[in-house]
Amino acid sequence: MTDHASISSSVAGFDRVTVRYGPLLAADAVTLSVPRGCVYALLGRNGAGKSSLVRCLLGQQKPTAGTALLFGKDAWRTRRSAMQRVGVVPEEPDVPPAMTAAQTVAFCSRLYERWDGTGVAERLRRFDVPTRVPVGRLSKGQKGQLALALALGPQPDLLVLDDPTLGLDVVARKDFYEELVGDLADRGTTVFITTHDLAGVEGIAERVGMLRHGTLVLDEDMEALKARFRRIRFGRRPAAQPAADEALGALGAVRVAGGDWGFEAVVERFGEEPYERFTSEGGVVDPEARAMSLEEIFIAVCGEERGGAS
Amino acid sequence: MRGFLAVAQREVVERRMWLVAAVVAGLIPLAGHLLPWVSADNAVDARVTLALVLASSLLVAGSLLLGISMIGTELGERRLGFHFARPLSAAAIWWGKLTASFLVVMLVGVLVLLPTALVSGRELPGRNADDGPLLAGLVAVFVLLVLLVGHALSVAGRSRSWLLTSDLVAALLIGAIVWAVAMRFWFADSATLFTRLVESTAFAVLVGLAVAGWVQVAVGRTDARRGHRALSATLWGTLGVFALAIVGYAAWVFSATPSSLGRLSEVMTAPGGSWTLVSGSSAGRGDFAPTFLLDTQSGRWLRFEVRARWWVAPMFSADGRTAVWLQQTEGGRRDQQQVLVADLSASQPRAVATSLVLSEDAWQVRLSRSGRRLAVIGEKNLSVYSLPDGGLVRAVRVDVGSGRVGLRFLGEDELVYGVWAKGDWLNPVDVVLRRLDIPSGRLEESGKLNGARYRDFVVLPGDPRGELLLAFHPREEGLELVLHDARTGAARASLLSQPDKPLARAAFLFDGRIVVGESPAVTGGPARVHLFDREGRVVRTIALETDELGRIGSEVAPGVSTVSLGRDEYWGGRNGHAVLVNVDQGSIQNLPEGYLPVPVSGWWSPGRVPAEPGGACARLFRSPEGALVRYEPTTGGFTTILATRWPS
Numbered sequence: 008m009t010d011h012a013s014i015s016s017s018v019a020g021f022d023r024v025t026v027r028y029g030p031l032l033a034a035d036a037v038t039l040s041v042p043r044g045c046v047y048a049l050l051g052r053n054g055a056g057k058s059s060l061v062r063c064l065l066g067q068q069k070p071t072a073g074t075a076l077l078f079g080k081d082a083w084r085t086r087r088s089a090m091q092r093v094g095v096v097p098e099e100p101d102v103p104p105a106m107t108a109a110q111t112v113a114f115c116s117r118l119y120e121r122w123d124g125t126g127v128a129e130r131l132r133r134f135d136v137p138t139r140v141p142v143g144r145l146s147k148g149q150k151g152q153l154a155l156a157l158a159l160g161p162q163p164d165l166l167v168l169d170d171p172t173l174g175l176d177v178v179a180r181k182d183f184y185e186e187l188v189g190d191l192a193d194r195g196t197t198v199f200i201t202t203h204d205l206a207g208v209e210g211i212a213e214r215v216g217m218l219r220h221g222t223l224v225l226d227e228d229m230e231a232l233k234a235r236f237r238r239i240r241f242g243r244r245p246a247a248q249p250a251a252d253e254a255l256g257a258l259g260a261v262r263v264a265g266g267d268w269g270f271e272a273v274v275e276r277f278g279e280e281p282y283e284r285f286t287s288e289g290g291v292v293d294p295e296a297r298a299m300s301l302e303e304i305f306i307a308v309c310g311e312e313r314g315g316a317s
Numbered sequence: 318m319r320g321f322l323a324v325a326q327r328e329v330v331e332r333r334m335w336l337v338a339a340v341v342a343g344l345i346p347l348a349g350h351l352l353p354w355v356s357a358d359n360a361v362d363a364r365v366t367l368a369l370v371l372a373s374s375l376l377v378a379g380s381l382l383l384g385i386s387m388i389g390t391e392l393g394e395r396r397l398g399f400h401f402a403r404p405l406s407a408a409a410i411w412w413g414k415l416t417a418s419f420l421v422v423m424l425v426g427v428l429v430l431l432p433t434a435l436v437s438g439r440e441l442p443g444r445n446a447d448d449g450p451l452l453a454g455l456v457a458v459f460v461l462l463v464l465l466v467g468h469a470l471s472v473a474g475r476s477r478s479w480l481l482t483s484d485l486v487a488a489l490l491i492g493a494i495v496w497a498v499a500m501r502f503w504f505a506d507s508a509t510l511f512t513r514l515v516e517s518t519a520f521a522v523l524v525g526l527a528v529a530g531w532v533q534v535a536v537g538r539t540d541a542r543r544g545h546r547a548l549s550a551t552l553w554g555t556l557g558v559f560a561l562a563i564v565g566y567a568a569w570v571f572s573a574t575p576s577s578l579g580r581l582s583e584v585m586t587a588p589g590g591s592w593t594l595v596s597g598s599s600a601g602r603g604d605f606a607p608t609f610l611l612d613t614q615s616g617r618w619l620r621f622e623v624r625a626r627w628w629v630a631p632m633f634s635a636d637g638r639t640a641v642w643l644q645q646t647e648g649g650r651r652d653q654q655q656v657l658v659a660d661l662s663a664s665q666p667r668a669v670a671t672s673l674v675l676s677e678d679a680w681q682v683r684l685s686r687s688g689r690r691l692a693v694i695g696e697k698n699l700s701v702y703s704l705p706d707g708g709l710v711r712a713v714r715v716d717v718g719s720g721r722v723g724l725r726f727l728g729e730d731e732l733v734y735g736v737w738a739k740g741d742w743l744n745p746v747d748v749v750l751r752r753l754d755i756p757s758g759r760l761e762e763s764g765k766l767n768g769a770r771y772r773d774f775v776v777l778p779g780d781p782r783g784e785l786l787l788a789f790h791p792r793e794e795g796l797e798l799v800l801h802d803a804r805t806g807a808a809r810a811s812l813l814s815q816p817d818k819p820l821a822r823a824a825f826l827f828d829g830r831i832v833v834g835e836s837p838a839v840t841g842g843p844a845r846v847h848l849f850d851r852e853g854r855v856v857r858t859i860a861l862e863t864d865e866l867g868r869i870g871s872e873v874a875p876g877v878s879t880v881s882l883g884r885d886e887y888w889g890g891r892n893g894h895a896v897l898v899n900v901d902q903g904s905i906q907n908l909p910e911g912y913l914p915v916p917v918s919g920w921w922s923p924g925r926v927p928a929e930p931g932g933a934c935a936r937l938f939r940s941p942e943g944a945l946v947r948y949e950p951t952t953g954g955f956t957t958i959l960a961t962r963w964p965s
């Protein structure tokens with residue numbers, strides 16, 4: 008579990024953050040930390056509370072309870088100074104639509120101490136973002152690239168991306184992540200990203216958190232996460248059912264489905280030893296364990312009500 | 318500061334189309350003379366009018382729309398995060414946007430008017446150096462107010478929360494409080510306090526809205542509802558404190574006591590007894606004049622709180638034990654006046670509202686000597702009521718028409734009124750006198766008084782019994798002072814010709830004899846005081862060594878009149894002194910320098926009778942320092958009643 012000390016020393020973190028909108032609980036005592044240099048992906052279905060947490064982290068919204076921290080300090084109180092070191096790509100492009108990209112860049116360049124004007128201009132040129140056209144008339148992809156360029160402009164220590172590829176086509180998403188990966192490779196920027204684009208983020212995220220109805224149900228390294236989740240297909244003889252079920256339970260089955268073709272179980276505590284024990288049960292026939300994608304794991308964790316099925 | 322400038326500059330750039338529109342709009346009036354209904358003669362007027370209409374329209378529309386969109390639009394479209402994701406303080410965001418919006422709107426006004434100003438600048442309002450800055454300042458305040466109101470409405474509207482209801486309640490509550498205080502000042506004839514209240518309310522609203530906007534941005538940030546809560550709490554908190562402050566201030570203003578009076582401006586004595594009305598200014602109370610009925614002997618007092626004080630004066634009974642006055646009814650209608658009575662002989666006198674409410678037809682109201690009858694005359698009715706019950710004693714039809722009227726009691730059962738055509742204040746008028754016998758209700762023409770100067774007929778006092786009156790008649794050379802029979806108007810005697818300043822120089826003694834002063838300017842020698850008997854015959858003439866004759870005051874003792882010498886400015890003077898003239902013996906006694914008889918106001922009231930000789934009210938003076946003092950004949954000294962002072 009994330010403790011208070013690790014939150015305080017992290018680049019970004021949440022310490023028992025709760026967000027309420029009247030009777031609606033958007034986030035329930037969420038605690039997590041994003042270590043320096045880490046790419047942290049916060050996943051959750053629509054309405055899970057991701058954007059509320061992002062706004063809290065950016066000091067734009069005061070949590071109902073708890074504290075969102077940036078560089079170890081209360082984000083609500085230190086927002087202005089912290090934003091010198093933070094780049095933000097919002098869920099929806101929020102650049103004033105009447106302004107051109109050039110005017111927007113000029114505006115932002117006056118506000119940051121470490122503004123990389125050359126890099127911003129280079130990115131905009133590379134992605135053919137017109138700089139003399141009002142932002143309101145740019146395509147969604149161009150707006151996204153402009154937002155990323157503006158976010159990277161101050162050479163941030165932390166990049167906060169709130170579902171940045173929402174609504175982008177496949178090519179634009181690919182360009183976006185390539186640009187992001189390039190920057191990460193160059194500077195090792197810490198990234199906090201919320202997204203529904205699980206395939207896109209799977210290749211770059213080092214740590215994953217999953218929100219379910221405002222509760223953080225998962226927070227661990229991507230490698231460990233992928234290592235402990237498996238999809239197991241098997242057949243079995245009816246006489247051996249109790250022993251097989253017990254062995255499957257030891258693997259942490261979160262979902263079991265059956266059909267004419269046999270059974271399929273998603274397990275969350277996969278390990279060689281318990282798997283050996285499961286396969287060695289007399290009743291289990293043709294077992295096959297397969298690694299799961301992040302999307303599959305997300306669906307298993309957040310997609311439906313958890314629980315086994317016989 | 319860098320953030321503030323960046324935000325302001327960005328905002329101006331974003332609003333630049335308003336400036337373009339203003340430039341285009343500014344050119345339109347130059348073609349105003351091409352309008353089909355505009356002739357060559359009024360081309361300039363048409364151009365200026367068109368420019369003003371366009372500028373006003375764009376100022377109002379610009380203020381409102383920019384106010385609404387300044388923060389509200391970005392908040393509603395979830396784009397305010399663009400600013401909060403930058404290292405910008407809430408102050409830089411708010412004040413930067415507000416300043417830029419304000420400048421854009423003001424610039425719009427300038428750009429619209431500029432072409433017309435260059436072509437027809439002399440015709441534009443505010444072109445003078447005197448009123449230009451004031452007009453520009455008023456426009457700036459208006460623009461800022463509309464901007465801020467637009468912003469507040471926009472934020473409140475977008476939050477769509479129950480707070481809108483509480484906003485409405487708070488606005489109504491505070492508005493009602495301010496209105497109530499403003500009306501209290503207004504009906505207390507405190508134009509300065511009323512104006513200051515309006516100005517301070519505008520200032521409080523401006524400051525409240527501006528600070529509330531800042532707090533909303535700082536606390537609410539991108540959260541519309543939280544922002545609305547912050548805005549409402551700050552705005553209504555600020556205006557609530559302001560409302561409490563003005564309520565407290567108003568309570569303090571109206572809690573003045575006679576000792577609060579700093580400078581006396583009015584004294585109106587009762588004919589008998591020791592009660593007098595005193596009024597004056599009080600430090601910190603602006604132009605509000607606290608007014609009291611004060612017993613100069615015991616120090617008891619009664620707050621004389623009436624709405625629209627400027628036209629209300631108390632009427633006293635001859636013995637000074639009853640005071641009667643009119644007051645607008647609670648509804649504030651000036652044509653509905655309630656009659657109030659105070660029994661001044663009570664240990665704790667208080668005003669009692671009678672059931673008598675007079676209508677707009679009440680042109681003149683008079684109290685009988687006993688204080689038990691009230692006569693009211695209007696355009697078509699003459700009514701007599703009994704007090705304090707308000708019962709109708711007699712009512713007769715009269716036809717005053719559109720003329721003027723003067724009314725007086727000649728006793729408890731007899732009334733005389735005079736009617737004359739409206740004319741110039743100083744021109745002679747012909748007065749028709751009519752007499753009403755109250756018990757029988759018989760109304761008859763009793764006489765005429767021709768050629769009397771209207772002002773003097775009204776101004777000069779009558780004798781205590783109401784049987785005689787003095788009037789000045791314009792003659793070829795100067796004026797003639799004539800003693801008339803008040804009932805028939807018949808001239809009894811011509812007292813003097815060419816008297817100057819008739820207002821202050823003639824007075825009835827309590828027994829009906831007449832004292833008339835002639836200044837050196839009239840006599841060509843020393844000032845003189847003449848004593849006439851009731852028939853207008855000269856009894857005695859007394860010379861006074863003075864360059865200038867002041868007023869003739871009350872009798873500090875029977876037959877001993879007070880006459881002020883030297884230049885006696887009505888209320889503002891400090892200099893001069895008075896003498897006591899014993900008209901029976903012809904002797905003169907000097908009073909200490911600077912002690913002058915108080916000018917007894919209410920002089921516009923026909924039928925005012927002199928104070929009882931030797932009574933407390935007949936011995937009121939003001940000291941050299943401006944205090945209200947009473948002359949003590951036994952010691953020759955003065956007793957301070959109110960330690961009021963001339964302004965330093």
